[in-house]
Amino acid sequence: MTVKLYQFCISHYCEKVRWALDYKAINYDTVNLLPGQHVKSIKKLTRAESSVPVLDHDGQVIQGSAQILDYLEQAFPERPLTPENPALREQILSWETKLDELAGPAIRTWVYHYFLQRPKVVIPLLAAGTPFYNRFMLSLAFSRVDEIMRNWMKINQKTADAAQQTLETLITELEAIYRQQPYLVGEQFSRADLAAGALLAPLFQPPQYPVPWPKPAKIPKPVQAWLQNWQPKLEPIAKLYQQHR
Numbered sequence: 001m002t003v004k005l006y007q008f009c010i011s012h013y014c015e016k017v018r019w020a021l022d023y024k025a026i027n028y029d030t031v032n033l034l035p036g037q038h039v040k041s042i043k044k045l046t047r048a049e050s051s052v053p054v055l056d057h058d059g060q061v062i063q064g065s066a067q068i069l070d071y072l073e074q075a076f077p078e079r080p081l082t083p084e085n086p087a088l089r090e091q092i093l094s095w096e097t098k099l100d101e102l103a104g105p106a107i108r109t110w111v112y113h114y115f116l117q118r119p120k121v122v123i124p125l126l127a128a129g130t131p132f133y134n135r136f137m138l139s140l141a142f143s144r145v146d147e148i149m150r151n152w153m154k155i156n157q158k159t160a161d162a163a164q165q166t167l168e169t170l171i172t173e174l175e176a177i178y179r180q181q182p183y184l185v186g187e188q189f190s191r192a193d194l195a196a197g198a199l200l201a202p203l204f205q206p207p208q209y210p211v212p213w214p215k216p217a218k219i220p221k222p223v224q225a226w227l228q229n230w231q232p233k234l235e236p237i238a239k240l241y242q243q244h245r
């Protein structure tokens with residue numbers, strides 16, 4: 001049996017899948033791709049979109065973090081992340097969807113808006129897990145990389161400000177829940193908690209996450225200031241990550 005995960009190390013959607021695979025103790029190999037160069041190989045594999053994560057399990061190809069989690073639950077039912085109880089299940093899946101659709105894009109927009117202004121900091125994150133020469137390649141082509149990423153994800157000051165608002169609302173909501181109960185829904189760790197921990201991880205930069213996080217002093221100033229204010233609210237999510245990752 002072979003399980004291969006096509007991914008960007010920096011992608012928080014890929015972190016959802018890495019976490020689910022590790023949680024279920026499934027052996028897997030990663031294929032680390034460089035953003036931009038991934039399009040050709042992913043489209044060839046999926047014959048559809050170019051986004052990662054993509055999982056290949058003995059030739060069965062699944063794209064999208066939620067779809068991959070669904071697949072893993074069915075193919076590897078040990079250590080379930082989704083309960084049988086229909087009411088709990090529905091709440092958990094709806095949290096996951098909300099996190100995938102709101103938290104994922106908001107963090108990406110907000111963080112990249114500031115990090116793309118610091119090529120030396122962002123390049124090692126984008127190229128993490130790929131051959132060393134990719135860092136030089138990205139440095140040489142950086143203005144184009146910046147332009148493509150900003151166009152593709154619609155990143156500018158206005159969208160970054162809106163993304164910050166979205167994040168603040170969501171983090172406030174999550175913190176209020178986690179201060180009262182250990183899990184988002186029900187009595188057990190589930191894929192809703194996994195989605196929250198993985199998608200928000202770039203905001204608390206856990207050491208298990210396979211990228212070279214920048215030293216705090218290298219983080220762009222507006223992000224540093226925000227993190228300092230919001231770190232206490234992120235604490236329960238960081239703790240959950242440390243306990244279950």
Ligand SMILES: N[C@@H](CCC(=O)N[C@@H](CS)C(=O)NCC(=O)O)C(=O)O
Nearest residue numbers: 011012013050051052053064065066
């Ligand atoms: N909803 C998707 C989102 C995946 C996604 O946005 N992936 C980004 C990286 S974080 C990506 O692959 N972007 C490049 C592309 O779409 O070609 C999921 O849950 O997997």
